[in-house]
Amino acid sequence: AQSVAQPEDQVNVAEGNPLTVKCTYSVSGNPYLFWYVQYPNRGLQFLLKYITGDNLVKGSYGFEAEFNKSQTSFHLKKPSALVSDSALYFCAVSRRGQAAGNKLTFGGGTRVLVKP
Amino acid sequence: SAVISQKPSRDICQRGTSLTIQCQVDSQVTMMFWYRQQPGQSLTLIATANQGSEATYESGFVIDKFPISRPNLTFSTLTVSNMSPEDSSIYLCSVGQGNRDTQYFGPGTRLTVL
Numbered sequence: 001a002q003s004v005a006q007p008e009d010q011v012n013v014a015e016g017n018p019l020t021v022k023c024t025y026s027v028s029g030n031p032y033l034f035w036y037v038q039y040p041n042r043g044l045q046f047l048l049k050y051i052t053g054d055n056l057v058k059g060s061y062g063f064e065a066e067f068n069k070s071q072t073s074f075h076l077k078k079p080s081a082l083v084s085d086s087a088l089y090f091c092a093v094s095r096r097g098q099a100a101g102n103k104l105t106f107g108g109g110t111r112v113l114v115k116p
Numbered sequence: 117s118a119v120i121s122q123k124p125s126r127d128i129c130q131r132g133t134s135l136t137i138q139c140q141v142d143s144q145v146t147m148m149f150w151y152r153q154q155p156g157q158s159l160t161l162i163a164t165a166n167q168g169s170e171a172t173y174e175s176g177f178v179i180d181k182f183p184i185s186r187p188n189l190t191f192s193t194l195t196v197s198n199m200s201p202e203d204s205s206i207y208l209c210s211v212g213q214g215n216r217d218t219q220y221f222g223p224g225t226r227l228t229v230l
Contacts (some may be wrong), residue, residue: 015185031202036216044159044221046117089160103149104210104219 002027004093004107005030012113021082021110023091025048033074034092034104036081044090050074061085088112118143118211120222128228130198136195138227139209144189146213151223153206162207165192178209199229 003026022062025031032051033047036044048059067078074091081114119142129135139148148165163171163184171184186192196203206226212219 037223041226043223044210046220049218065198103164105157105161108158110134 001004002031002093002095002105004091004105004106006089006091008108008110009108011111012115013081015083015114015116016080019076019078019085019112019114021076021089021112023076024072025074025091026072027093027095029095032094033065033067034094035059035063035074035076036076036090036092036111037087038090038096046064047076047089079100081112083114083116086114107115117218117220118145120209120211120220121223122222123210124206124225125223126226126228126230129207131200131229133199133201134195134197135227137207137209139155139192139194139222143210145211147211148186148192149210149212149219150184150192150194151208151210151221154203154210154230159208161218162194164193164227165209184211196227199227201229204229 005024007022023049034049035047037047038044047063050057050067056062063078065074067074089110092104094104120124121140123138150162151159152162153159161174161223162177163173164180165184165186166170167186183195206224208224209222
């Protein structure tokens with residue numbers, strides 16, 4: 001079985017400050033890891049993914065994430081947060097080599113509130 | 117990335133009725149999935165929609181309650197049958213091309229059951 005934990009229900013940050021959203025995972029074997037963002041009344045938008053290679057992954061809108069295998073973490077970061085980054089963020093994992101394709105398991109989500 | 121549309125975008129339904137949600141993709145895709153997002157919660161995979169064969173359901177979801185069709189590589193439907201207020205959720209379809217591929221999501225269908 002695979003699982004994802006996002007330990008913070010909400011993260012508050014001032015505009016211009018660094019933003020970090022935490023994610024840890026559990027999966028047998030090597031993982032594929034994803035971050036998605038959900039704005040109010042909209043579907044999920046893909047931000048970035050880790051498949052293999054460089055542990056630091058850069059994605060959309062200035063976001064990046066670092067894969068840490070020893071800590072089984074994949075924290076999302078942005079150096080300077082914007083008010084428009086306020087949204088619900090989901091971390092997801094799938095197991096490499098799954099015969100049925102990339103069935104995603106999602107974390108509980110973290111609400112980010114960026115204050116002006 | 118593929119452009120994914122869902123119909124309806126939202127609906128309010130009476131208890132005991134059924135609603136069919138459509139998911140249309142603008143290009144052929146290998147995999148299509150259906151997820152449920154209950155109010156204030158995360159996404160849970162309902163099933164994998166298999167083209168030309170029965171869907172593969174996750175634990176806790178059954179075909180009688182959530183029948184799924186996938187007649188071709190660009191279209192799928194999910195029916196929520198004999199609805200109760202507990203079925204009030206956002207239902208999202210997603211598509212992907214393979215195990216390493218990014219999964220992209222439709223805009224979702226917001227269902228309210230009275």
